């Protein structure tokens with residue numbers, strides 16, 4: 001029987017499998033089965049803990065549709081808490097190999113208790129070929145025009161290891177995210193598909209953001225999407241860079257700072273929901 005722990009960060013939830021000793025045979029199949037909210041545990045994705053030759057640990061992340069993503073911001077906070085709370089490390093700061101490179105989570109303690117997790121998410125990638133976005137090789141993709149359902153939208157594209165299409169809107173609550181989200185996800189401009197953030201700027205340090213995630217549809221929060229949102233907001237002159245921005249999501253709030261060293265820092269919660277064992281999962285051959 002395969003043990004797991006269930007986590008959430010701002011309501012973006014994950015089933016975590018520790019595969020340091022025994023691996024899973026078919027990650028994509030397990031992700032699709034386990035993430036199902038009726039026939040499985042229910043989650044926006046699975047996180048896998050693996051050994052690494054380049055860092056203290058390696059994290060892999062798979063969406064509900066079984067696709068593997070390069071990186072997950074809410075996920076790495078949950079991943080870091082698992083390692084610390086379950087005694088796999090005594091350090092409060094350690095390195096994690098991801099598809100976005102080696103990142104550095106830090107457990108934030110207050111009065112000896114874990115208050116949250118701060119993550120150096122590395123540098124944003126802004127050139128078309130890095131994101132990728134078709135037709136923008138060698139240039140940044142800032143305030144460009146795209147057509148969805150015959151409607152023109154201005155977008156800014158940013159990669160945090162995974163692709164993001166940031167759309168500034170007048171009212172994030174009213175935007176028809178359920179009707180249109182997948183049309184942005186699968187737009188021809190994005191050969192690897194994209195996560196799409198619909199962002200209402202409240203003031204120069206505060207945004208309201210809702211997200212349609214690649215491979216997971218609408219989620220309550222997106223950590224890499226929050227980072228991409230703040231980078232896009234600064235690039236478009238809508239947000240200040242000298243202090244952190246509060247990103248208000250459906251499931252909670254994240255603090256994002258694009259520092260002068262070009263690294264993006266994300267701080268937010270990560271909570272254990274429960275532990276369990278899968279009754280039967282033929283793809284979980286260990």
Ligand SMILES: N[C@H](CCC[C@H](N)C(=O)O)C(=O)O
Nearest residue numbers: 069072073074162222223224
């Ligand atoms: N669906 C995303 C991966 C999860 C990212 C999100 N949950 C986060 O917190 O960054 C993708 O395919 O790029």
